[in-house]
Structure formats: C-alpha cells, structure tokens
Amino acid sequence: MMADLSGLPDIDFISVDAEKITNDIISVYEGLADRTLYPGDPIRLFLTALAQLIIQQRVLINETGKQNLLRYANGDNLDHLGAGSNVTRLESAASRSTQQFVLSTVLTTTVVIPAGTRVGPQAGGTVFFETIDTLEISPGSLSGMVEIICTTPGESGNGYLPGQINVLIDPIPYIQNVSNVTTSSGGTDRESDDAYRERIHIAPESFSTAGPEGAYEYFAMSASPLIVDVSVRETSPGVVEIRPLLKDGGLPGQEILDLVLETCSDRKVRPLTDNVQAFVPEQVPYDLNVTYWIGKSNSSMVATIQSNVEQAIKNYKLWQCSKQGRDIDPSELTTRVKNAGAKRVMVTAPIYQSVERYQVAKLNTENITYGGLEDD
Known part of the structure; x- marks a missing residue:
C-alpha cells in the first residue's frame, strides 16, 4: 500500500x-x-x-x-484527476441476493421463470427485485434458485434476511412460494470522494502484470463502492486470499465476495499461476467496559459532557472496526473519552490485543458507566 x-x-x-x-x-x-x-x-x-x-x-x-492535488480535490475536479490514471468513479449499484422458487407439486414438464420476474419483501411495497437470468425448473424437481437484483440502485435493497423477500409480484403458474436464501447486499450509492481518492492513489499498483499485493487491493476495491478496505495475502504458493471490508465495518455477503472474485480473476488482472480466493475477514471479538468521571468544576456541563463521551465511544467503536489489522487499543479509547471532557477514565476492557492484517475487531458486549463527579 x-x-x-x-x-x-x-x-x-x-x-x-x-x-x-x-x-x-x-x-x-x-x-x-x-x-x-x-x-x-x-x-x-x-x-x-x-x-x-x-x-x-x-x-x-x-x-x-x-483542487489540482489528489489530497484536496473533490467532486468533478477529482473525476478529472482520476481520468489521468484511467480510473473512473464507480456509479451506484443495485443490491443482489439469491432467490429460491418452489413449485406446488412435482411436474413432468419444465417450468420457466423468465428473466425479469419480480419479487419483493411485501405486497404493495416500493422495493422490488427481479431475476437476472431465466430459471428453468426441470421435470421431477420441486425448486430452483436464481440470482436477483434490486430494480432501484442504492442501499434501499440491502439487509433483507433470508426468507424476507417472499412475495411473487409477477404470478407464474405452479409457483407455490418464493424466498431469498442469502441476505441482500451490494447496493450502494455513487462512489464517495474519499473512496474514489483512495483508488486513484493506489491505481499505479495495478499497472503491473505480476500480481502484486497493491494491484489486488486496487481491483478488489473497484468491485464495489461499499468496499473500503482490502487485505491480500499468499496463504500458500500460488494461492491468493482476498478479504474485503465494507464501510462502517460491515462484513461482505456472498454477492460481494462473488463480485470481488470475478473482478480479481479476470485474465487481464490475475497472473495465470494465481489461484484467487475471496473470504470474509476473520473477526476478533472484544468487550467494552468503561467507567468515567467528570470534574466538579464542570458540574454545570454534565449533560453536555455525557453526550460528548457517548459520541466519542461511538466514534471509537467505528474506528476500531473500520480497518483490517487495526489492533484493539484501549489507550485510543481513553484518549477519546478524556478529550470529550471526562476527568478520569477507567477501562477494564478491552485489553490491548494485536490484530492480523486479515482480521477485524468485533464488539461483543458493551458496558458504559458514569461514575459521577470528582474533585478536580
């Protein structure tokens, strides 16, 4: 990098x-x-x-x-800088999932579910998905599965758990029920300036055809605007393991992993000797147990300081999970809480823990206690 x-x-x-x-x-x-x-x-x-x-x-x-410098450029100016490196901004993408169609009975003829058949999470709703390819359920089979995509680009189609997309909008004979078997994911708005800036920054790594770490990072981040961090390592000779992390510490679903694998396995990207694999980052659990006190001289500002401390802890949790390989660091938490106005902070959990580049911290339990006022 x-x-x-x-x-x-x-x-x-x-x-x-x-x-x-x-x-x-x-x-x-x-x-x-x-x-x-x-x-x-x-x-x-x-x-x-x-x-x-x-x-x-x-x-x-x-x-x-x-605006002529990568660090400061934004908007259209950033797009022009990206053009110089042949890096275009990623446009909005639609959420995807895998849908199962179940017949009411086993038939002796093939049932065809045309491409574009719509399903949704609720009747009369505003969010719809449609099948990407035509699905054929062969004679003797009771069900079949096909990939679906949200009809509206953006994040509105994300987060539907298995079984929640269960309404067939376009009726088809003999279909008894439908349901998604994976959580819908991959929907995103147009690539942000910060994410686009990072891809422009690492774009020179992609110029090599020898499969360096930076090149795989660049191409993996190009698979979806949701991806904000990528770890790449060679687990054995010729085997390349790629683990993407989504914004706000989100873990990628199978659809995102498939996009990363497809992008990084392209013949123009992957050296012929590399076997590319895509996985979810390994999670390292940690607990949060914090007690803080406020100085009596700030007794008139207790409510404000408490609010600031809550925000500081929230920011710490986001910081901790937003990058792979970021060590679990209680000193960072202490600094943020004190900067928010606390006089004294006692952190009994987490304790310092090293995190590997392919791992990411995951909050397990949380206990925040206000200890009261103390003499300055």
Missing part, C-alpha cells in the same frame, strides 16, 4: 494572513503618499475594505490550486 495521503503536510500556494495583507497595503500607500493613515481615516477604511477583497481572492486562488 502506498503512503497515506493524510500524512502529507498542509500547504498553501499563497499567504492568506489577513493582518499582514492589510498592513502591507496600508504601508505601501503611506510610503507613496508620504503620509500616515490613522484609524478612522477614510482612506485607511477604504484600503481595509480593499484588503478584504484581496484576501478573498487569495483564498480562492489557494482553493483552486489545491
């Missing part, structure tokens, strides 16, 4: 120090006019107003310059 863009120093192409710019303008005028401009002087007020316009122009110049 290439260097983290966030580690680069902040830069400005031109100074935007308001006080210095204003003083320079006034000093130049005083030198040319050979007179002193005191506060309240109409000319000084005019030059101060003029300085504000110049300052705003300098801010715009800075922002325009930064």
Whole structure:
C-alpha cells in the first residue's frame, strides 16, 4: 500500500494572513503618499475594505490550486484527476441476493421463470427485485434458485434476511412460494470522494502484470463502492486470499465476495499461476467496559459532557472496526473519552490485543458507566 495521503503536510500556494495583507497595503500607500493613515481615516477604511477583497481572492486562488492535488480535490475536479490514471468513479449499484422458487407439486414438464420476474419483501411495497437470468425448473424437481437484483440502485435493497423477500409480484403458474436464501447486499450509492481518492492513489499498483499485493487491493476495491478496505495475502504458493471490508465495518455477503472474485480473476488482472480466493475477514471479538468521571468544576456541563463521551465511544467503536489489522487499543479509547471532557477514565476492557492484517475487531458486549463527579 502506498503512503497515506493524510500524512502529507498542509500547504498553501499563497499567504492568506489577513493582518499582514492589510498592513502591507496600508504601508505601501503611506510610503507613496508620504503620509500616515490613522484609524478612522477614510482612506485607511477604504484600503481595509480593499484588503478584504484581496484576501478573498487569495483564498480562492489557494482553493483552486489545491483542487489540482489528489489530497484536496473533490467532486468533478477529482473525476478529472482520476481520468489521468484511467480510473473512473464507480456509479451506484443495485443490491443482489439469491432467490429460491418452489413449485406446488412435482411436474413432468419444465417450468420457466423468465428473466425479469419480480419479487419483493411485501405486497404493495416500493422495493422490488427481479431475476437476472431465466430459471428453468426441470421435470421431477420441486425448486430452483436464481440470482436477483434490486430494480432501484442504492442501499434501499440491502439487509433483507433470508426468507424476507417472499412475495411473487409477477404470478407464474405452479409457483407455490418464493424466498431469498442469502441476505441482500451490494447496493450502494455513487462512489464517495474519499473512496474514489483512495483508488486513484493506489491505481499505479495495478499497472503491473505480476500480481502484486497493491494491484489486488486496487481491483478488489473497484468491485464495489461499499468496499473500503482490502487485505491480500499468499496463504500458500500460488494461492491468493482476498478479504474485503465494507464501510462502517460491515462484513461482505456472498454477492460481494462473488463480485470481488470475478473482478480479481479476470485474465487481464490475475497472473495465470494465481489461484484467487475471496473470504470474509476473520473477526476478533472484544468487550467494552468503561467507567468515567467528570470534574466538579464542570458540574454545570454534565449533560453536555455525557453526550460528548457517548459520541466519542461511538466514534471509537467505528474506528476500531473500520480497518483490517487495526489492533484493539484501549489507550485510543481513553484518549477519546478524556478529550470529550471526562476527568478520569477507567477501562477494564478491552485489553490491548494485536490484530492480523486479515482480521477485524468485533464488539461483543458493551458496558458504559458514569461514575459521577470528582474533585478536580
């Protein structure tokens, strides 16, 4: 993986120090006019107003310059930077699942479920799925399975558990019931700037045809905008194991794993000697047991601090599960809670635990206790 863009120093192409710019303008005028401009002087007020316009122009110049840099670019500007590396932004994708169709009885003829047959989670609902391919249930068989895709791109079709997509919208003779056998997943909105920026950053890794780790990371992340982190390792000679992680620490379903495998197994991507496999990241469970106290000097702000602490803990949990190989670190939790306003923090769980690159932390139990006020 290439260097983290966030580690680069902040830069400005031109100074935007308001006080210095204003003083320079006034000093130049005083030198040319050979007179002193005191506060309240109409000319000084005019030059101060003029300085504000110049300052705003300098801010715009800075922002325009930064839009040419990968770390700062966003929106259409980022798309143009991506075009230079032949990396296009991923558009919205529809959720997918595997649907089972069950006959009312075994027949002696083939039952055909045409491609485009719609099913849904409820009658009269607004979310529909349709079969991608034509399904044929052979004579003597009672059921068959086919992949389905949501008719509306985006996240609206995600998260339907097995058995919840159970309404046949387009009636077909002899079909008794339908149900999804996998949790629907893979639906996502248009790729975010941050995810797109990361793919542009690692795109040079894909230029190699020797199958480096970075190339597999790039192509795996290109399979779906939902994927925010990828681990790649060689488990044995010629066997490449890829484990994608979704945004907010989500684990990929079979549909996402299939997309990753399909993308990374393409003849233009995979060296002929590699056997590519896709798996869910291994989970490392941890418990959260925290007690915190607030200083008496902040007694009037207890409610606010408690709210800040709750948010800090929520952010910690998201931080902990949003990247593979991120060690379970209680010191990070302590720092965040203290920065939220707590006077003292006692963390009895988790304890520090190393996490391998192909693993991700998973919260098991949670117990947060407010210990009360303490003397400062």
